[in-house]
Amino acid sequence: MPELPEVETTLRGIEPTLNGRTVREIRVRNASLRWPVTDEIQQACGQAVKGLRRRAKYLLIELETGGLMIHLGMSGSLRVCDADDMPHKHDHLDIVLDNNRCVRFNDPRRFGLVIWWEYPANEHPLLRELGPEPLLDEFSGDYLWRKSRGRRVAVKGFIMNARVVVGVGNIYASEALFMSGIHPGRQAGRISASRYLALTAAIRDVLERAIRQGGTTLRDFAQTDGNPGYFAQELLVYDREGLPCFQCQAPIRRKVIGQRSSYYCVRCQK
């Protein structure tokens, strides 16, 4: 479910609740997430919130001697509520604050993750090998072009590889490739520098616009107040199999590339 814009939306949603507060309690209802939630997580109790940031699709709640790292997987979401509100199905974990407010982790498929980490976060095994953030200057057309030389993998898989660039998931990969006129199955190493420049700009543009709309809700993504994200209405190709291309009217195709559904226009993307 959540790609970079949905994680960024979630971060902005929980920020006012966490700022200036102290963690009073961590309530674990179901510890079997992608990585088991261990007792280590209880070290968060009594610690003040020092900051909040996002790296790739990971949310980092920075406390005094370490912090909480949260990943939403395919179906995870965070909601802000009161600590004594009745939990719903799949509400696996609560971060209860000193004012009785609560950040509640829900994840039907349990591909998500909530773990304790100690400083420095950037050296954590899950973060150490990650590529650049797509919205920062370190991500450029030149970088993508250099990185892709000799690579035979399909360009869609290439830009979804977190060692290449983080945060680009299945929806926004299809969208950015359409916007830059590149066929998703084209070999990464056989694309010119100028086309990578266009692709880089498209990735930035689509991610920034999606953040402004609170992310994309296709099925079950929710912002922290329970509202959906509104970017679905701006999607150009994703989930539009058989529907006319907005540029040329040809039917949008769906094809599995690298085990993921890819949506594209055969006439507009080469």
Added chain:
DNA sequence: AAAGACACCTGTCCGC
């Protein structure tokens, strides 16, 4: 080193 397959898990939708 790179690329591909697979596993993890639940819910929903569609055709029969």
Added chain:
DNA sequence: TGCGGACAGGTGTCTT
């Protein structure tokens, strides 16, 4: 109405 199968926004790990 029930049942089986396909599919879903991610990514670590294992095999080629």
